[in-house]
Amino acid sequence: MNRIIILGSTGFLGKSLCKKLSDKKLNIKCMVHKKQKNLQKNEFLGDILDKKSLLKIVKDNDIIVNLVGQYSEDLPNFFDINIKGGLNLIEIAKIKKNIKIIFASSINVYGNNCKYPSKETDIPNPSTSYGIGKLLTEQLYEKYSKLYGLDVTILRFSNIYGVEKKSGIMTNILLSTKLNPVNLLHNGNQYRDFIYIDDAIVGLIQILKLKSKTFDIFNISSGEKISIKQIIKIIKKQSKKKIFFNLIKNIDDEKCIHANSLKAKKKLKFLPKTNIHEGLSILVKNS
DSSP: OOEEESSSTSSSSHHHHHHHHHHHHHHHEEEEOOOOSSTTTEEEEEEEEEHHHHHOOOTTOEEEEOOOOOSSSSSSHIIIIIHHHHHHHHHHHHHHSEEEEEEEEGGGGGGGOOSOOBBBTTTOOOOOHHHHHHHHHHHHHHHHHHTOOOOOEEEEOOOEEEETOOOHHHHHHTTTOSSEEEEGGGGGGOOOOOEHHHHHHHHHHHHHHHHOOOOEEEEOSSSEEEHHHHHHHHHHHHHHOOOOOOOOOSSOSSOOOOOHHHHHHHOOOOOOOOOOOHHHHHHHHHH
């Protein structure tokens, strides 16, 4: 396998991927954005917004996994990291030879859909800044890939959860108190597609193994939707603790998002092993 460069290695997904690939003793380099006192052997300082620094790192035949660009309330920075950062990478792929780019997007690009799990062939219709930012970055990668014959794969992840995640609805539920209750949008009848971190990592590794020379998109998801109210019931039963929450009726956020993962199952042999009850049990035991 070629050298693998992971951008966004300090995030939840990035940390898990770097550890998994290090255990496999593969040739990997993990980018650290903020200066640390002690960089590990496979770590390097870098910034996706600094094209020159990336050019020094990227070599011919590298596989670049771009996991940066998670949602931030600082919207200018969020769009910069996704779009400008994406442009930097795709321009480097034009200069270097045989570069493979894997971009972590989100099923939020599909927008609200309660009728059926969204497929890769569906027309995206995001309604949030996060979904719009991810879709614009996808479109940038797709245009360059088709114009210049570049190898780019988009992974649309559903909501990833796990023990080490420090934010998100699962964490907020587990940390809820009488003084700090979790807010449930759409009165708790908001449906989401959750995938456990170990399964998300398997999907990523399967993509690393895939030999392709074109543009492609895969949903990495459970394919199932579950309401936040149901999540609370499961956690309450498993933890035997009271969960404190507020019901919020009107909110500018999608009511239903879930995605079909049949394409990934067929082409990548991707099959999530951890169902929501098992995943939540792991979270509760480690909370």
